[in-house]
Amino acid sequence: MNLSLGPLLYYWSREDTFAFYESAADWPVARVYLGETVCSRRHLLRLPDWLDVAGKLAAAGKEVVLSTQTLIESESDLKVLRKIVRDGRFLVEANEWGAVRLLSEAKVPFVAGPTLNIYNPQTLDVLAALGARRWLPPVEVSRSALAALLDHAPAGMETEVFAYGRLPLAYSARCFTARHYNLPKDDCQFRCLDHPDGLPLATREGKPFLTINGIQTQSAGVYNLIDELPSLRELGVACLRLSPQSRHMERVVKAYDAALAGDASAAAGLAKVMPGASVDGYWHGRAGLEHDATQHG
């Protein structure tokens, strides 16, 4: 089992983004997913910039995967998608079925992303026949549901699980960050730049609940499967996805790396650098915001 750095879900300045990936080149991750998956208005890095970063990370020995936009709305979104598929130098993660169509037409292998809604082995088999060689279940899938699926998974298919980070829960045409600032989406003034880890949303009694990230809604709780490595191994999961946060990401990666190597104290160290409470309800077949109390507090 090894580690993947998931696509950056937030909007950071050019400098911060380049600096992040420059350091990531030295982190113990086997692969890095790159590209804008959330909002087409985020353009501080355009595709050539991402390809540039991709080249450097590949030269540093990382497997690079280009991740496609989850919500495709316009013809210009499709243009970017086609360019990603045509580039051909890197593996691509398909995050909606239009990308699956283009990748299968191009006859290239691809990663079936977590928003393709693969809930059963039959759908995974459809994707395998089209060229998928790695896949991620939707983040709400439990350990036991994943086990039932993997009992009949197509041969040679690698499974990656979203293991750490605020959970991407929903996508909308509406931008909730722009809405917060009473700005129209088309003139959002790129307020996401002010919120490198999203905009916290709490209930009326002040309990953290969700995180606003432009058109994406995330959990407030941080999904964390560091205590579940034995069950992940037992299922035959090949890679764990760690989702970028603006601070201490290196320590997050190193904590998981240490835990994989058997360091029992890694989880406690990780807890100190998490931007929110630990949640793992989904993995245990419960509400996502719950946390298994039998594990670390």
Added chain:
Amino acid sequence: MPLELVCPAGSLMALKAAIDNGADAVYMGFRDNTNARAFPGLNFDDAQAAEGLRYAHDRGRKVLLALNTYPQSDTWQRWTGAVDRAAKLGMDAVILADAGLMRYAVKHYPALRLHLSVQGSATSYEAVNFYREHFGVQRAVLPRVLSLPQVENVVKNTPVEIELFGFGGLCVMVEGRCLLSSYCTGESPNSAGVCSPAKSVQWKETSTGLESRLNGVLLDRYGKDEKAGYPTLCKGRFEVSGETYYALEEPTSLNTLDLLPEMLKMGIAAIKIEGRQRSPAYVTQVTRVWRAAIDAVKKNAESFVPAPGWMAELNKLSEGQSHTLGAYHRPWK
């Protein structure tokens, strides 16, 4: 025939109400979690479905079956069994979201007409055409996220018929890509066929007002003069940077009567009315208004103006007594 009127049937009574008031087609679900309105007391067993089909077919109308949740691995047979039953009953089409289930349907019932559910989250013609090429899908229901020009671009670039939501509850999120409900309660539309399930709802009168909670999470608190709506998670009031407001969406309904001429012009095949969980009386009123409106726009699209009486009637039925054009109208975003 463009602008077919597709109405919700949560029960036999609602089905008859829709047919009697001018629906061209109704859609229904079986009585389990194979559809996205898996509510207690709702939906059809086989005998009721057969009676509904007879009622509709005798009057030259169609019945579509929503099988639009994602089959779970350990209960896969429940979904294939539902496809088998649909074919045997003679459904005019099944509305599917899952690619694996589509492959099953095509393989075993090549003559069965397939529609892509809104839960399939297809928002581009590339995605719609994928389902056409691989499974022969003949109609796609688009998520309520595209603007009208974006819808038109899909229509122009696919042979697949396009169905749009016209009226009813408004999902602010891309359908099929929203896990807010399971994050809070453990059950989502994708995997359990429910959003903000009634069994997780708690109401409580407190000194600061009436509170609605979902699995313990406070969704809203209503003052004395405020009307409390069903606590759908995305329509609660929350705190963001010290401000309390409808951070995601107000309790409001989608109403696209104003857009009918444009929808007709761009070749929209069907208009869907949301609300299988609604009463036969509701279905009667909404169907009657939409039948009149579609007939009027087809007679003369140029001079079409929604009658004030229609709008008044629909507003009475709307969540929060207000309506929006949603994403079809760019400023909403």
